[in-house]
Amino acid sequence: xxxxxxKKENIIAIVxxxxxxxxxxxxxxxxxxxxxxxxxxxxxxxxxxxxxxxFLKYKDEEVVKEFMKxxxxxxxxxxxxxxxxxxxxxxxxxxxxxNYVFKERLEEDEAVYKFIDKLEDFAxxxxxxxxxxxxxxxxxxxxxxxxxxxxxGNILNFYNSYFGKTDKEFYLNLIPFASDGSxxxxxxxxxxxMNPVTKDMKEETLFEREDYKMVxxxxxHEFLHGYINPITEKINILxxxxxxxxxxxxxxxxxxxxxxxxxxxxxxxxxLQIRYIINEFKDEQWAEWLTNKEEKLGFIYIRPxxxxxxxxxxxxxxxxxxxxxxxxxxxxLKTKNIPKQx
Numbered sequence: 346x347x348x349x350x351x352k353k354e355n356i357i358a359i360v361x362x363x364x365x366x367x368x369x370x371x372x373x374x375x376x377x378x379x380x381x382x383x384x385x386x387x388x389x390x391x392x393x394x395x396x397x398x399x400f401l402k403y404k405d406e407e408v409v410k411e412f413m414k415x416x417x418x419x420x421x422x423x424x425x426x427x428x429x430x431x432x433x434x435x436x437x438x439x440x441x442x443x444n445y446v447f448k449e450r451l452e453e454d455e456a457v458y459k460f461i462d463k464l465e466d467f468a469x470x471x472x473x474x475x476x477x478x479x480x481x482x483x484x485x486x487x488x489x490x491x492x493x494x495x496x497x498g499n500i501l502n503f504y505n506s507y508f509g510k511t512d513k514e515f516y517l518n519l520i521p522f523a524s525d526g527s528x529x530x531x532x533x534x535x536x537x538x539m540n541p542v543t544k545d546m547k548e549e550t551l552f553e554r555e556d557y558k559m560v561x562x563x564x565x566h567e568f569l570h571g572y573i574n575p576i577t578e579k580i581n582i583l584x585x586x587x588x589x590x591x592x593x594x595x596x597x598x599x600x601x602x603x604x605x606x607x608x609x610x611x612x613x614x615x616x617l618q619i620r621y622i623i624n625e626f627k628d629e630q631w632a633e634w635l636t637n638k639e640e641k642l643g644f645i646y647i648r649p650x651x652x653x654x655x656x657x658x659x660x661x662x663x664x665x666x667x668x669x670x671x672x673x674x675x676x677x678l679k680t681k682n683i684p685k686q687x
Contacts, residue, residue: 346435346474349484351492354501358488358517362477363430363437364539366468368522371426372396373404374413379422383526388543392521403471408463415457423601424528425450427539429457431518431532437464443532483521487542491517494560500568503621506658507667508572515568521546527563529570536571538564558626565621569614576668582675583609589679596643609675615639616650620658646678653677 350359371377372393377384386393403409415421421429429446432439439461442451451457468474495517504511516537523541530537540563583589583605590597590608597608619639622632639647657670664670 346477349481349488351485351488353492353496355511355513356492356495356501356515356517358492358495358519360480360484360488360519360521361431361516362473363433364427364518364520365477365522366437366464366473367426367430368520369396369400369471369473370409370412372522373400374409374416375404376413376416376422376426379416380526383523383541385524387524388546389521389524389541392546396522399476400471403467406467406470408460408467411456411460411463415451415454415460419451419454421450423526424530424539427518427528427537428530428532431530431535431537433461433464437461437468483546484519487519487521487546488517491519491540491542491560495564498558498561498565499625500561500565500621503624504568504572507617509666511572513571515564515571517564527567529567531571531574536568538567540564540567562618565618566614569617570610572667573610573613573617576671577606577610577613580668580671582672589675590646593643593645600643612644612646612650613674615644616647616654619647619651620654624658649677650674 346362348359348361348363350357352358371384373396416426425446429442432442432446439458442457447453447457512534514535516535518537518539519542520539521542523539524543525541527541528539530539577583585604585606587605588594590605593608594603597603597611602608602611619632619635622628622635636647636651653670653674657664657667
């Protein structure tokens with residue numbers, strides 16, 4: 346099979362057939378009940394109903410049961426299933442999974458390979474290729490508009506100004522079977538953002554043109570992880586054993602950010618989003634609203650980070666790369682001198 350995609354420079358808007366097959370599994374297996382906030386039916390009602398009408402009769406297939414066994418045994422949810430399926434080849438096979446999904450999330454459970462081995466036959470049995478091809482016009486419309494939004498937002502220019510030009514490829518992977526939540530996955534040189542498409546899905550006005558800023562918000566966040574996470578790992582100032590963020594750890598853990606590495610990554614990514622808004626749209630009111638929102642979510646170190654990011658932008662003769670200011674950012678947080686919310 347071949348996925349519907351449109352490419353412009355390093356940005357690829359795509360409805361990946363692998364994650365579409367995953368979406369079918371998520372709906373007919375009962376997985377969607379585990380994350381109701383991500384699978385509530387909004388404007389994508391027609392799409393979900395089409396899935397259920399066509400495929401719910403296959404819910405007792407062995408591969409469906411094996412999928413849920415992995416989910417329930419290992420809490421294999423959120424970004425993990427997407428990271429798994431994006432490693433499959435054109436035949437829905439994978440001989441060796443990367444450590445994230447296999448060792449870290451699946452605890453080296455060999456049952457995952459048994460599950461993978463059944464996917465190709467399952468796809469043939471449910472006539473998945475015919476289903477995917479029947480939606481091609483919708484997929485083409487969605488990918489076209491989302492790519493236009495990204496171009497309009499000059500996002501690559503912002504990334505390049507902070508991190509330099511890159512050979513990474515950014516995949517805007519649309520998942521119309523979901524209604525909320527956005528997840529990232531890095532597969533080699535490819536960075537994916539799994540992004541629901543719900544607003545006016547059946548209409549030509551897929552998104553209101555003036556609302557394009559909201560379309561690009563989640564992908565900006567997820568793609569930034571493709572830059573920030575490797576830098577954090579490389580510099581290795583904070584790791585799973587440090588305790589700099591003990592004051593907010595409990596709150597962060599509730600949001601699936603239990604370690605200092607994850608906490609600093611999330612702070613940096615969210616702060617960079619705000620700097621993007623300021624640089625691209627000159628909208629201080631929007632930036633302040635978002636800053637307050639992040640603080641209320643527990644990201645109380647975002648203002649000192651924003652201050653250091655502005656310093657980075659204004660002193661590029663001093664800071665040749667983002668890695669140069671990274672240690673200073675961490676050092677500035679050790680004082681615990683957190684400005685009060687405005």
